[in-house]
Amino acid sequence: MATPLTLKELSKKEDRFTHGHRMCSGCGAPVVVKIAMMATEYPVIVSNATGCLEVSSCISEFTAWNVPWIHTAFENAAATLSGVETMYRSLKKQGKFDQEVKFIAFGGDGGTYDIGFQSLSGAMERGHDMIYICYDNGAYMNTGIQRSSATPLGADTTTCPAGSVIPGKLRNRKNLTKIMAAHDIPYVAQASPSHWQDLFKKVQKAHEIKGPKFINVIAPCNRGWRSKTNDAIQLSRLAVNTCYWPLYEIEDGVTRITVTPKEKIPVAEFMKPQGRFKHLFTPENEGLLQRVQEEVDKEWAKLLKEAKTD
C-alpha cells in the first residue's frame, strides 16, 4: 500500500475534492467523497448525478473538483461515465492514449435507487470498468426532503409526512446493495464515513478489481434527518452499531462482514437524535417502532447467515 492509512499521512495528500464547496455544514456527503477520492493514486475521472453534491460543488466558474468531472443529468451518471470509459478504451485500443485511468460515478439515493436505477443497472450489466458510489441520505434532500425508495420505514418526509392518519413512510427501504450484488458484478460493498478506514480500503480494493463495482455509503443529512450539524459521524456510527447500516462487502459472490459491532444496540438509539423519527417515539406508534427493529434484526440475521466466517 502506497500510503499508510493514517489521517496524518492522508492530510499530506493533494485534495482531489477541495475545500470551498458549498455543501451544508455538517453534511456527511463531502466526507465520503473526500475519502473516496483519496483512496487511489491513479488519475480519476468523475461523473456526478444531479443532486446536492453536484449543485454545491461546481457552480458557475468555480469547482471543488481537482480532477476531470462531468455532470449531464439526474438519472444517468452511470450511463454518462460508461461513455467516458468507452472512449478511453477505444483510444487506448487505437494507441491514441496510454495512461491508466480510474472512473468513479457519484449519485445520491434519488439519482441511484430511483430515477438512475436503469442507467446504473445497464452500466453494471455491460461490465464497464468503474466504481459507482451512492451517497445515501435517504431522501431527495436537495429539493426539500422528499421520499425516495431509500427512505427508511417510518421516516417523516415532505411527500410522506407523518400526519394524524399516516405516520410517515409505510414501506421498507429498497435494499439496493443486495440488488446490485444480484447483478453478479465482481465487487459490491456497504460503507460509512464513521469507519473511514473501512471505506478507504473498500474504494482502494474496488479500484484494483477490473469491471463494474458498486459501493453504497450512508451519508447523514442534518437538514433532512433534522439532527445537529455536528452529529453526522456519530449518527453514521450509530447506524453501523445498531446494524441499521451493516458494513460488509460481496467480492466474487462471497459476503464478508467487514465491521462487526462489539455490541448490537437497539435501532432506536440511531433514530432518537433524528427529528424525522420523532413521531415514532409516542405511545400510539410503538408498533411501528417495533417493526423497524424487527426489520433491522431480520436483515442482520440474513446477512450473518450469508457471510463467510473466517
Add this chain to the structure above:
Amino acid sequence: MAKVVAVTGNEACANALRQVNPDVCGIYPITPQTDMMQRFASFIADGKVDTESILVESEHSSMSACIGAAAAGGRVITATSSQGLALMWEMLHIASGDRLPIVMPVVNRALSAPLNIHGDHSDAMGARDTGWIQLWSENGQEAYDNTIQAFRIAEHMDIRLPIMVCLDGFIISHSIERLEYLEDKQVKDFVGPFRNFLPLLDLAKPKSYGPLILTDLYHEYKRAQHEIMTKVKDVVLDVAKDFEKMSGRKYGIFESYRLEDADVAIVILNSAAGTTKDVIDQFREKGIKAGLLKPRLFRPFPFAEIADALKNAKAVCVMDRADSYGSYGPLFMEVASALYPLEKKPLLMNKIYGLGGRDYLPSHAAQVLTELNEIAKSGKVNVLKEYIGVRE
C-alpha cells in the same frame, strides 16, 4: 473511383459510418433504424472499424453515453427513430449545450399514440428546438452524402455542435435505390482526423463539464448558443463546396427545382420532394409555372435565403409530414416566419400529408398544384390548413 451500388438508405448510412470509422458508437434498436445499427455492429464484429460500441439499455442512456464519450474526446455516433429520439430529448439539449459534435442519423418515424412504426417527421420536428443542427435527405444518396458531410460540419472548430441527418423511415431506410459510393480513402481524407477540444481525457488540465449556472450567466450561455447557430450556414455551404469537388454532387442549404420563374410553388421535405418534382414537370408541360423548394438545412433555418427564393411566387403551399395540433405544421411556421418581413409576399397555405406512413401520391401533388394555380389567379386562399390524403 465511385462505385455504383443498389442499396437501402440504412445500408448506405451504415456504410458512410464505416468509412468515417468513429471512435465510439451508442447502439439501441428501434424500427426503422435497427437495420442501420445492426449493419454497423457487423462492421465492428468483423474488425472493419476501430469503433467501440456501447450496447445500451435505452436511448436515454445511449445519448448519455455518447455525451460522456464525446466529452472524453473523440468521434461519436449513434442513430435513432421516433420514440427513441423522444426518449433522448432531455439529453439532446445537454449534447448541444455542452457543444459536443455527435453525429446521429434519424430515420424519421411517427410518434405514439396511437402506436405507428411508419415514416413521418414528428420525431425530428419534436427535436427541432434542442440546439442540434438538422440536415434532411430526399433519398439514399442524399442520406449517405449528408452523413459524410455531417462530421465536417459538426466538428468544425467554429461550431462544435451535434447534428442529425434525417431520412424517411421505410421509404428511404428500407427501399433499394441506385447509389454512388465514394472510395473509403476519399471519405477518410474528406472527413479528416478528429480534432479534440477540451477533452476530459486531458488529465493534465482537468475540465468540468456541466456545472450549475444560475441567473447570473444562464441567459448569456443560451444567447451564445444562438450565436453559434448563426455560423452554421456558411460552414454547411463551405463543406458542400468541398464535397462537390470530390463527388460532383452539389448541395446547398436547400434545393430549388424550377423555382426561378415559378408562379406556384410547393415547399416540402425529404422523399416526397421526388414525387413532387415529377408532378411539377407535368404541370410545366401544361404551361403552368410550377416549382419546388426542398429545405436541406432545417436547423438553423435559413430564413432570409428561403424568403428570397420564394418571394416572386404568387402562391406557395408548405407541406408538412408532421403536425402541431392546434397550430400549423412546423415547416409552415418557419416558412411563414421567413416570408413575413417581405413587403410583397406570396399567398400561403399549409397541407398536412402522409402521417404515419400514409402514401403521398402524385395525385396529391397534382391536387395541391391545381389549387395553388387557382389561388394565384383568384388571389384568395380558401382553407389555410388542411389534411390531404385523409379518409373522411
